[in-house]
Amino acid sequence: MAKVPFCGIHKKRKHKMTRKVSITDGEFELFQKMLISEAGLRFYKDRTDSLCYVLDERIKKRGLASAREYYDFLKYNSDGSVELQTLLDLVTIGETYFFRNKPHFDALVNFILPEIIKKKENTPAKSIRIWSAGCSKGDEAYSIAISLRELLPSYKDWNISILATDLNRNVLRDAKNAVYRKKDIASFPEKYLTKYFSEEGNNYVLDESVKKMVNVKYHNLAKDPFALEEMKNLDIIFCRNVTIYFDLETTRTVINGFYDRLLKDGYLFIGHSETLWKITNRFETIEFPRTFIYKKTLHPVEEIEAKPFMGIPSIDLDEIIHEETLVTEEPKEKEVPAETVMSKNKGSILYVKAAKLFREKKYQEAFLAFDEVIKLDKNHIDSHFAKAVILANRSEYEDATKELKKIIKTDNLYLEAYYLLGVLAHKTGDLTEAENRFRKCVYIDPGMVLAYFNLGNIYLYEKRLAKATREFNNAIRLLEGKPKEEPIKFCEDFTADFLLRACRNNLLEIGAGNDR
Ligand SMILES: C[S@@+](CC[C@H](N)C(=O)[O-])C[C@H]1O[C@@H](n2cnc3c(N)ncnc32)[C@H](O)[C@@H]1O
Missing domain, CATH: 3.40.50.150 (Vaccinia Virus protein VP39)
Known part of the structure; x- marks a missing residue:
């Protein structure tokens, strides 16, 4: 694989910027795996730059020529464990303060x-x-x-x-x-x-x-x-x-x-x-x-x-079966080739089978079955969506995101896809992307209470308190009009009342100066 200047610039140390040792995606993956197995540390998008910065520093300090040499040093050199501890001292984030929260x-x-x-x-x-x-x-x-x-x-x-x-x-x-x-x-x-x-x-x-x-x-x-x-x-x-x-x-x-x-x-x-x-x-x-x-x-x-504040949405496949994906009629018009309709029919039968496996929580089998549907109809958006949910639940966020992007190419108002894209962006630390996706959700469905709630949480985290307040108030306005026990769309485990209390608590927290 060609070497690419994978690393960005460590945001906080721009002034010290020097040319970085290049690290291929594959090498980065190796370091990522090592850090997970040694300390559980996973580096999502928002922190890859800082990891690369530290790797770069250590490669130079050890007088090594490349990222691969440094990896081998960590793994096989007799000083490898000492160096690994130094690396861990550098990549862990110690922000803390007295009486936090x-x-x-x-x-x-x-x-x-x-x-x-x-x-x-x-x-x-x-x-x-x-x-x-x-x-x-x-x-x-x-x-x-x-x-x-x-x-x-x-x-x-x-x-x-x-x-x-x-x-x-x-x-x-x-x-x-x-x-x-x-x-x-x-x-x-x-x-x-x-x-x-x-x-x-x-x-x-x-x-x-x-x-x-x-x-x-x-x-x-x-x-x-x-x-x-x-x-x-x-x-x-x-x-x-x-x-x-x-x-x-x-x-x-x-x-x-x-x-x-x-x-x-x-x-x-x-x-x-x-x-x-x-x-x-x-x-x-x-x-x-x-x-x-x-x-x-x-x-x-x-x-x-347990509160799944920004979890993978719970999906009711029955609700998202779109009529047009269930073609059952025989070909009538000359311009529709008979094979197309037949393969759509076959696709519909397979889809129903796949959805059944999904409901039975046989996710691996369901995944393969949805794949079969897509082989027959590459634009079968509900199958792409079901696959994305399975991937997301396995923490395979990149692949899940790819599936979702395929959906919105075909149907750019597919609410569930935007919502899940927002959740995944949030999970991988890309808050701007998450914000955009949840914004799109409320554009498509202004009654989508969970999207306002998630936007509020993003702004709260970023300390954009006026915006957070506005979004929690948006959610509260909608929730107050709902029966207390009504389940919340995409998070059926939540009732309107539970979410309402969470919004109000967040507003109180903002009033109290957030985390302090
Ligand atoms: C952001 S600080 C949080 C400190 C404190 N708990 C607080 O909330 O103010 C995270 C701490 O977790 C430590 N840490 C990260 N991975 C760890 C691991 N695998 N074992 C023990 N500590 C770890 C880091 O070194 C860092 O000091």
């Missing part, structure tokens, strides 16, 4: 910790066990420790274990030092600042008594067993803004590992834009003011309990 900490302090304290205060062990997984510089774990201190003045009488783990050695060093610059603690409530920090020059140094409450350790969630002593019998796990970078399989394994280590009724905090939908149904979603937290349950819950 205020509604989470409000739920922790006002409801969850008091519940745990009440349950355990009369037990001999009086233990509270918490894990901040993917802790970055420790802000999350120390915020938890401070919250506990505020709630439990007699904290020394308790057996408190707070474990903070990460695989990035640089952030772990910072977490252990617990020395912060002014800007790091901008979100810190003033009242705690003087109580728990001392000012040293331009820095704030965390009080030794808080530091001692937190055990900072190296741990790779994707590779290492969950075997540390502090990982047993947990009351709460925080793993926020970590699995967002993982591939689906790693996320599943990690979340199941968390499940096993939590006590019955233990709580799992995940990030704002993370979801357990399609990951597990072994947690219940508990609604707290302006947020949802997951609770371990011993009985699997209905999918509705």
